[in-house]
Amino acid sequence: MLVCPHCRAALDPAFCCPECARCYPVEHGIADFAEGAYYDHFDATTALTPAHREGLQLELEGTRRRILDYYLPLLPRAARVLDCGCGNGLSVDLLRERGLDAWGNDLSQLRKWQWREREHRDRLVVASALSLPFAGDSFDVVISSGVIEHIGVEETAIPRYAVTPLPNRDALRAAFLRELLRVAPTVDRERAVRTVDVHALVSGARVEALSPYKRLQFRQASQHWYGRLLARPADWYFRFMPRAIARSALNPFLVVRVTR
Numbered sequence: 614m615l616v617c618p619h620c621r622a623a624l625d626p627a628f629c630c631p632e633c634a635r636c637y638p639v640e641h642g643i644a645d646f647a648e649g650a651y652y653d654h655f656d657a658t659t660a661l662t663p664a665h666r667e668g669l670q671l672e673l674e675g676t677r678r679r680i681l682d683y684y685l686p687l688l689p690r691a692a693r694v695l696d697c698g699c700g701n702g703l704s705v706d707l708l709r710e711r712g713l714d715a716w717g718n719d720l721s722q723l724r725k726w727q728w729r730e731r732e733h734r735d736r737l738v739v740a741s742a743l744s745l746p747f748a749g750d751s752f753d754v755v756i757s758s759g760v761i762e763h764i765g766v767e768e769t770a771i772p773r774y775a776v777t778p779l780p781n782r783d784a785l786r787a788a789f790l791r792e793l794l795r796v797a798p799t800v801d802r803e804r805a806v807r808t809v810d811v812h813a814l815v816s817g818a819r820v821e822a823l824s825p826y827k828r829l830q831f832r833q834a835s836q837h838w839y840g841r842l843l844a845r846p847a848d849w850y851f852r853f854m855p856r857a858i859a860r861s862a863l864n865p866f867l868v869v870r871v872t873r
Contacts, residue, residue: 614751618646618744637746641729646740647720652763655722669701669727676703683828684756687801688713692753697742697793698760700724702731709733716752718745742789745796752797764789787814790871794818800871811869819872822860826851829866 616623617630628644629636638645661669685708688694692713696704699717701724708715715733718740719725728734740746742760765782769775779785793800794815801823811820829851831844858864 614748615644615738615746616748618740618746621748623748624746642735643725643728644738644746645725646738646746650720650741651722651739652720653723655726657726672701673703676701677707678830679758679828680704680707682830683825684801685711688754688756693751695745695747695752695755695796697745697755697757699737700758702728702734702737704756705736706732709736716747718742743785743792745792747796749795750797753799755793755797755800757793757800761786761789783814790815790818794871794873798873801868811871815871817873821870821872822856822864823868823870824851824854824859824864825866825868826854828868 615628617633617635619635620630620632622630622632624630624637627636628639635648637648680703688708690712694708694713694715696708696715696717699705699719700721702717702719705715705717709732716736716738718738720739720741725739728737731737738746742757742764765779765785767777767779769777790800790811812818826848829847831840831847854864859867
């Protein structure tokens with residue numbers, strides 16, 4: 614089902630495109646369509662600090678809860694699913710263990726290194742969300758968590774984290790949404806801009822705002838006193854959140870379902 618992300622021609626068994634003659638490397642079973650344009654820099658010689666390693670370990674449990682508690686009950690049985698911006702790739706193993714035909718993509722060298730630990734790493738591809746290496750309607754559903762806010766902006770971490778919108782930010786975000794809807798009729802994604810903005814970016818699509826109940830479980834925040842204090846009230850707030858509140862600024866963690 615993999616195609617050339619440039620011309621959409623089906624790839625041959627060597628992962629070469631018969632139309633534009635591009636060939637894409639496969640290492641440890643992982644196909645790489647980035648052509649060197651990763652959003653980060655990482656290789657086997659890169660040293661990870663203890664804090665980084667701890668963060669990556671905590672992220673695994675966060676992925677488990679995100680998939681099993683929140684997304685799995687929403688997904689059709691035996692559906693073909695793409696996790697766009699899948700991060701550590703654990704979502705693909707979890708979904709496939711439960712009978713779904715899952716794939717994942719990310720544009721990170723760090724993630725490519727992490728994916729060597731995944732059982733189904735042949736279903737993980739290094740690729741841009743703006744140009745996916747999949748044919749149209751390859752999936753029943755696309756899920757995308759915490760991706761759109763990184764599109765169309767320039768991010769810096771030193772001396773402190775800052776975000777600067779690019780002049781074509783909205784055009785790039787619209788292209789991102791169109792690409793997801795090209796490969797699947799339904800998209801569930803998090804950290805969205807407001808629903809009215811999504812309507813503006815994707816004409817002719819149905820947009821629904823959902824409560825993040827069970828998506829936010831405050832596991833990392835609960836390590837701090839303020840997290841323990843606020844976790845239970847916030848959990849109840851999300852559990853009984855009306856749809857009108859879910860699509861408003863009173864929902865701090867917006868989840869949007871877009872249907873073609």
